[in-house]
Amino acid sequence: MAGISALELETLWTEFHEVVNMTSQEIGAVLRTDAGGDADSPWTRRGLRVLAILQKRRDELTEDDVRVMYDVVESVEDFAPGEDGAPGPEQLMRTGHDPSRSGARGSL
Numbered sequence: 001m002a003g004i005s006a007l008e009l010e011t012l013w014t015e016f017h018e019v020v021n022m023t024s025q026e027i028g029a030v031l032r033t034d035a036g037g038d039a040d041s042p043w044t045r046r047g048l049r050v051l052a053i054l055q056k057r058r059d060e061l062t063e064d065d066v067r068v069m070y071d072v073v074e075s076v077e078d079f080a081p082g083e084d085g086a087p088g089p090e091q092l093m094r095t096g097h098d099p100s101r102s103g104a105r106g107s108l
Helices: 006-019 024-032 042-054 063-077 089-094
Strands: none
Touching: 006 063, 024 042, 024 089, 042 063, 042 089, 063 089
């Protein structure tokens, strides 16, 4: 893939799968409930992209997938509860990160 080295992709793949600590089924359930919010919200759209990425192998990723993965990792790393402009727990859960959990995400 142009624009990213194999080592950088490996690091991103690992970080993404560490911050996405919910299963595909859990993310889908959040997106289908009222907690998922508006289908047109950026967080819901990102959650749908996360679900698609989770179904792919590393060699199937597109440049847009890589951008979404970086966005998700940054959103979770920047999460500071109560801080102005920080995503809330509901927003993070729409993208596959449950702030009440720690460690790697569950198996699909």
